[in-house]
Amino acid sequence: MQKQRTALILGATGGIGGAITRALVAKHWHIIALARDIQKASARGPVGVNWVHGDVMNCADVVKAAEGANIIVHAVNPSGYRNWDKLVLPMIDNTIAAAREANGARIVLPGTIYNYDPKLTPILNIDTPQNANSRKGRIRIALEHRLKHASEHTPVLILRAGDFFGPDVGSSWFAQAMIMPNRPVKKITNVAKGSGHSWAYLPDLAETFARLLDIHENLQPFEMLQFEGLYDHSGHELTDAIQRVVGVKLPIKQFPWWLMKTLSPFGGFPREAAELAPSWEYPVKLDNYRLVQLLGQEPRTPLDIAIKRTLESMKCVS
Incomplete structure (x- = not known):
């Protein structure tokens, strides 16, 4: 009988x-998750989780929670995406320390395209130079450099994807800019400034993580993969799909990128948005050759079904 696998999330x-977490629970992993407020986390988080009290900024808390873990999923960001320069690298350092103490647990990181300059990266693969100009991008590069170094002692899996959409994805361009949650869809804001944007339907991406961990023996000590997801060739494939799902032609307005640039000196969301604007202006496609080599194919939910499930979760359609 196979010993139950344990993941710290x-x-x-x-x-x-x-x-x-949900994808691993479905594959019968034992899940431990760290939370500062266990009562709140258990109320809003996935089911099938053993919640333990702790803070990702406290190394001892992470090390203790990781005891007996086979993997540590590092899917945490600073609250409100603030203070990246102060928090992101200490967080990954704590995860690395915990993985080493757990006899070389594999660190699993959902990667981003922030590490790259979209103007120079129409196709992104494992050999593409990481040459970001943004603050977040440079921090993500430093984070992955630390993981590369750590992989000499503890294995690492990075799976990079585009912008998220899907059920229960509250913090996303789709749910915060394109569509107004908790009401019928009356209009769409198109965030894309051009063609060729990469999207990831979250249940497909999570299933990909789970399938890769099922074949961990085939992974390299430092495995960096790309999830292709939906490559929006036209810049309006998502808006077209939303209209098909809703069943009516809707007014479409463009996201006010000019306003973000104007307000960026004052900080906050406009500054963060202005930094990411190039990724919406220039095409970036993720090359999933190595991923397909490992899995045979990438999990792929038909677009209209994915959009319908997303809008249902947002309470925008019945």
Whole structure:
């Protein structure tokens, strides 16, 4: 009988962390998740989780929670995406320390495209130079460099994807900019400034993580993969799909990128949005050759079904 596998999830109440948790629960993993407020986390987080009290910024808490874990899923970001320069690297350092103490547990990281300059990266693969100009991008590069170094002692899996959409993804461009939650869809805001944007339907991405961990013996000590997801060739494939699902032609307005640039000196969301604007202007496609080599194919939910499930979760359609 196969011994039950154990995963420590950091960020289990978030979109990607919650999705990976649900995918692993479905495959009968024993799940431990760290939370500062266990009562709140258990109320809003995935089911089938053993919640333990702790803070990802406290190394001792992470090390203790990781005892006996086979993997540590690092799906945590600073609250409100603030203070990246102060918090992101200490968080990953704590995860690395915990993985080493857990006899070399594999660190699993949902990667981003922040590490790259979209102007120079129409196709992104494992050999593409990480040359970001943004603050977040440079921090993500430093984070992955630390994981690369750590992989000499503890294995690492990075799976990179585009912007998320899907059920229970509250913090996303789809749910915060394109569509107004908790009401019928009356209009759409198109965030894309051009063609060729990459999207990831979160349940498919989470299932990909779970399938890769099922074949962990085939993974390299430092395995960096790309999830292709939906590559929006036209820049309006998602808006077209939303209209098909809703069943009516809807007014579409463009996201006010000019306003974000104007307000960016004052900080907050406009500054964060302005930094990410190039990823919406220039095409970036993720090359999933190595992923397909490992799995045979990438999990792929038909677009209209994925959009319908997303809008149902947002309470925008019945």
